[in-house]
Amino acid sequence: MAELDVSAGKLKEVTAQVVGQLKQVIVGQDEAMEQVLTGFFAGGHCMITGVPGVAKTLLISSLAKIMDLTFKRIQFTPDLMPSDITGTEILEEDISTGRRELRFVQGPVFANIVMADEINRTPPKTQAALLESMQEKQVTLGGRTYPLEEPFFVLATQIPFEQEGTYPLPEAQQDRFMLSILMDYLSEDDEVTVIKKSTSWGQVELKRLLSKQDLLAYQELVLTVEVPPELVEYAVSLVSSSRPTDATAPDFVKEYIAWGAGLRASQYIALGAKSRAALSGRMTVVPEDIQAVLAPVLRHRIGLSFRADVDKVTVEDIITRLVENMPVPARVG
């Protein structure tokens, strides 16, 4: 591969190619695709919520192929144990000396991209094992620490809460995911395209477009994208206006929100906006970047009140109103 040119302009080109490759295997879902890439280049973990069969796994595994990353899918079940994720120590015998020793066998979490499928079907202790490695980028077992390889992304999927036998992720655990991405049913036209494709002969070969080093270099680039001060304030104001205890909170927030978004939301909005800016070839964040990442950052961080349930107000409604309610800072420059 040629000498790497790490610039926002180059990243924009690469992104267009990546999206082009993905489109060969996935139909529709443009928004989800953009958000997953935003999360990737920001180095944040994502949670994907959607009905079964919307090509969640295909999207993630295709990305792994395009970026030359190792990929593991873990199906979470009610009887999965923490060691099924992190790995275990096994007793091994050295034949020459007859000595037995404990040796660590890596679990499936040792991969660049881990897809945690249906994470809310597993009991809390096992969930916590994954979330801990996610946060600390390491696994601790029997007093020893094993670092995970960078880059490390977790993409977790959840089945809808209403189903029986689910263990909803506690708020504090959900907060560790940078983005919550929705994948919905396709439009009729798109669905027709999918059916035609999936029932025909022949498979698409995905091209490898990026190396690990490229990805890590672009992640560094994202950190250097500039956020004008008035836009940082815009992001923080949006987040703090979601807190019912905040003095500036509008009335609908006080009425419908039980708890608002914390500090991590502000951090992730800024980071997500930077990533989105870089992916579009800009080194400066614009208000649209912040608005675009707002919903995926906030939707799993806001708890609705009982009143909202009664009035059938959803988190999406609240987020839309938060944006309408907050004046956009005058054009920067």
Add this chain to the structure above:
Amino acid sequence: MIQPSESLEQAIDEKRAAEMVQQLREGRDRILSQVRRVIIGQDEVVEQVLISFFAGGHCLITGVPGLAKTLLIKTMGDTLDLTFRRIQFTPDLMPSDITGTEILEEDRSTAKRELKFLRGPVFANIILADEINRTPPKTQSALLESMQEHQVTVGGTTYKLDEPFFVLATQNPIEHEGTYPLPTIQQDRFMFSVIIDYLPKADEIEVVNSTTSKRPEKLDCVMHGKDLLLYQRIVREIPVADPVARYAVRLASVSRPTHPGAPDFVKEYVSWGASLRASHYLVLAGKARAVLDGRFGVSVGDIQAMAMPVLRHRIITNFRAEAARVKSEQIVQRLLETVPKPSSGL
């Protein structure tokens, strides 16, 4: 780096102790400036956690998720060269997930089988027990027991925990189903109740600016963990004047509705007053605060500054208080206003 040459067992005369206290004052400033490189705002929380480190007490931390509690505590531990472990408490966590378990191991040469103890995550200097109220009582008490005794007993064998040993347990104030609130008596084991709240807007903006533009910094260590033990001893050797100690005792005792000297608002709103541990911790925390301030004696101001974190989780309000929206914080505030200060004006 503060590196006193004395060992923990060695006798230290008052003059040398006073000198060490002076050194620590500078040390504190260095610790704070290190912590400030990573943590923005939350001055009160940082001060209280630091005092608890030097007093050797545990903290109960209450705050909503996403306020960087883990980062704050880990950062403070790093400056003091302390090992850190976070344990996420869940409904299905078992006592052995905290303390450790015994496994069977065979020595091939002798064919003897032996039980080997695998140390659990509690074997670290600082334990962040995250969302402790999410786990059933038996598992909670496994932690509280090791907290109290600084040791773990499994299968008849006792294992000493590493010293210094601190537990910082967090409770999520968001009310939801399936939590097991810590009983009042268990809360009493914590020296401080620390409240962590949203940052003011200006601070939040600063956090966003600094955390999204660079990788986290590596901090310098200011003091070794073993020297912290020495300072914990110095803290305990600080003298406390009789009137000051009496003031601390009075603050705690008049919070009990059955006490003859209890003011009317206590009789009306409090169902349980502060325990004996309250006055003990008021004085101990006061001593640590004095030492960190470079002073070789506890003042009334030290006791007053420590009253809120020491008393607020020990005063349990009654139904009438709930109806009138009176919180234990307000009771503590009013106690501070009504209990007469010693006249010596220390």
